[in-house]
Amino acid sequence: MLSSLAGVLFDGFAYGMLLFLLSVGLSVTLGMMNFVNLAHCSFAMVGGYATVTLVNRFGWPFLAALPMAFLAGATISLFLERILFKRLYRASDLDQCLLTIGVVFISIAVFAWFYTTEQQSARPPEWLRAPVSVGGMNFAGYRLFLIVFGLVTTASLFWFLERTNFGAKIRAAVDNQRMARGLGIDVDRAFMLTFALGGGLAGLGGALAIEVVGLDPTFALAYLVYVLIVVAVGGLGSIGGSFAAAVVLGISDMAGKYYFPWLGAFLIYLVMVALLMWRPLGLFGKR
């Protein structure tokens, strides 16, 4: 019982790191521009398929493909931001939702066309997947890698936002966009770069998720719900909030699947609805 609890906590934490990578970009961009980007998981899917192509077709090593996944996610999000999304910053929530859902539908169809609807895989190297033994318990090596990777990413994001000049500009834009503009901060440019960074992190998340949850064209819709839960519960524009929400969600999802498998995803949705009714701005939301 105790070891299974540790296992669930460990797996859930690793899963939470994945969700954090997938959603942190959306949280920051939503907090900055109030732009409801439901296509965020499509960026993750682009990163995932880039990895699959590089690893399986061109024989790249898995770890070398990861930066490319980041680049792919960043490029596609930058491209879409410039040609489509930037026209809708002042539009209603509904219009933003519809446009980005349209992008999701298109991305699903395009990937189904090029890669079929079958599950794809991109195997990490053996040494990464070998089980690691700690205190008499075996932990999956890949999940340990996910946790370390997630923690390092979180730490560097915090450092970037709290210690660099550009990070300060982003925080200013999230807190009060008009004031930031008034002080001469180029909010549009900051937003563009943040959007690319968020898309890149999503692409990275998509690549890392292949080994855990697989990859098929419905990924963009299936994980959208999870990402939105993380963002809504964590509060817009809050990295710490997203981190906490992702970990809670990851662990409760794993625990639900392990202890109450008959409930399915019911538990997750119930937690989300209850949390939102209690705190509509999210656990750490300020606005």
Next chain:
Amino acid sequence: MANAKPLEVAFWLCTLLPFVLAPNYLSLASQIAITALFALSLDLILGYAGIVSLGHAAFFGVGAYTAGLIAKHYWTEPISALLISGLISGILGYASSHVIVRFRHLALIMLTMGFGLLLAEAANSAHALTGGADGLQGFRVPEVLGFKFDMFGRTAYAYSLAVLFVCFLICRRVIHSPFGLALRGIRENAIRMPAIGAPSLSHLRKAYTIAAVMAGLAGAALTQTTSTVSIDVLSFGRSADVLVILILGGAGRLYGGLIGAVIYMVARDQFSGVNPQYWYFWIGLLLVAVVMFLPNGILGGLSALHKKRQ
């Protein structure tokens, strides 16, 4: 329809054409009528009251399952079952409206989606009651008012069309009433309306309940005309589809959902034979195009064109 415009009369006369012109497509026509009713119910809350819902299929599904359970376990008379389904759906709508109308923006979208997903998961888990992923089968509604449901769908279309028409008249009455005007006021400015004496929240609750009843009626009609309920009636995809239909036709216009449903369903019938995955490519493209170039949908574009001409 005391003050019906000639164009409206023409539209409703056109809905009778399939009986003569396309007798082989009557079951499709019946589905179109049901989808149109579903879109109309969403229009009431989204187009007129400004409540964005990504979980409207919840009420459609509850209506569908109620009608299916009544036909399977109790009696097969459709009209009473239809009304009861609408009632149950309305009760659910009224109960959830107390929560829904308090929220706006992202929290609202997430909550409606969350409620929809919760119900879908519940129906999937409650295998004994709903048949789970296999759906509810093994019942048949033989006739309505003495007319047998034939395999060509003649009775089915007449039935769906009648339900749609009655609901449309009610909607039209509601929209043109002072209550409907107050709803549009709340959509434009939810804070100012209470100041001039219109209770925002209770108005929104009423609108949400009416929309839930109508969505339930649409779901029940689908069950009764197809003699099966699949788990798909509650799916997120159905909520998204109906939103697409309404936006395509033009939200905030009585005929928006109807026109959207005709175009969407006919196009899907023609194109989706290949593969539903690719069908969504065109829907996605259409959505992007409508948002970028036709912000008020097809009907909005047409009326803008008409005004420019004059």
